[in-house]
Amino acid sequence: AARHDAEELVSRLAGIKRSEVHLRRDRSLDEKRWAKLEPWLDRRAAGEPVQYITGRAAFRGLDLEVNPGVLIPRPETEGLVEAVLGILRAEAARWRAPRVLDLGTGSGAIALAIAAEWPGAVVTATDESEIAIATTRANAAALGLAARVRLAAGDWFSALGNGDRFEVIVANPPYIATGERSLLPRDVRDFEPDGALYSGPSGLQDTRVIVDGAPRYLVAEGVLALEVAERRAAEVASWLEGRPGWSAVRLLDDLAGRPRVMLARREGVVVGDRG
Numbered sequence: 001a002a003r004h005d006a007e008e009l010v011s012r013l014a015g016i017k018r019s020e021v022h023l024r025r026d027r028s029l030d031e032k033r034w035a036k037l038e039p040w041l042d043r044r045a046a047g048e049p050v051q052y053i054t055g056r057a058a059f060r061g062l063d064l065e066v067n068p069g070v071l072i073p074r075p076e077t078e079g080l081v082e083a084v085l086g087i088l089r090a091e092a093a094r095w096r097a098p099r100v101l102d103l104g105t106g107s108g109a110i111a112l113a114i115a116a117e118w119p120g121a122v123v124t125a126t127d128e129s130e131i132a133i134a135t136t137r138a139n140a141a142a143l144g145l146a147a148r149v150r151l152a153a154g155d156w157f158s159a160l161g162n163g164d165r166f167e168v169i170v171a172n173p174p175y176i177a178t179g180e181r182s183l184l185p186r187d188v189r190d191f192e193p194d195g196a197l198y199s200g201p202s203g204l205q206d207t208r209v210i211v212d213g214a215p216r217y218l219v220a221e222g223v224l225a226l227e228v229a230e231r232r233a234a235e236v237a238s239w240l241e242g243r244p245g246w247s248a249v250r251l252l253d254d255l256a257g258r259p260r261v262m263l264a265r266r267e268g269v270v271v272g273d274r275g
């Protein structure tokens with residue numbers, strides 16, 4: 001990890017790709033950049049994540065601006081996006097311009113990756129944090145996606161209008177229990193925003209709000225896609241399995257074989273509500 005971090009810092013300073021660092025041994029950093037590298041190394045040695053030091057993070061081929069007001073996007077969240085794209089692919093015939101909602105967008109990682117990779121998608125991204133909304137706005141503009149991603153400020157569904165409906169609702173909510181704080185690596189615990197990490201004593205407070213609110217905003221047969229904590233995945237799935245209004249509840253494993261994504265479909269006909 002140290003080597004990877006050093007390469008990332010040097011390549012960002014030099015303005016080259018990380019993979020090019022070893023191919024460009026002929027080049028040296030000028031004095032101005034050396035002067036910047038020293039404090040960067042000090043910050044990294046003090047535990048600050050590389051992405052906050054450089055202000056950039058890679059996510060599914062996108063180069064995103066990040067700052068300590070937003071979570072650094074994670075590889076497992078790339079898997080959540082992959083799952084959503086799989087659904088959009090499977091439903092392409094009936095969902096020509098699928099409306100996709102990313103709740104708690106942070107840096108905008110999920111919303112922007114879906115907009116970039118599924119040109120037909122009409123994406124809405126929400127966040128209660130103004131820093132997150134501003135960061136997503138900047139990222140959308142830099143990536144040429146501003147026209148395709150609508151931003152709405154507010155806490156979970158309160159950011160939306162009453163009539164808003166979506167084919168897909170996706171979220172990577174905070175899901176760490178407050179009591180698990182000491183289990184987190186220092187780099188995460190001391191540097192990433194609490195509001196993006198913790199969700200009450202159970203770790204499930206925000207997931208519950210999203211699961212309970214989703215049916216009202218999903219079209220019939222719309223899909224809810226959530227990132228979940230491995231240790232609570234089965235519990236979250238059990239909230240929906242066999243419950244009226246939900247079907248096709250599935251847990252998907254990450255590359256290491258851990259359940260990290262839950263998918264569920266809103267049933268087609270809901271008595272008294274045709275969505």
Ligand code: GLN
Pocket residue numbers: 070071072073074077103104105106107108109110171172173174195196197
């Ligand atoms: N949606 C953002 C991400 O996945 C932020 C998630 C969060 O802050 N919990 O990176």
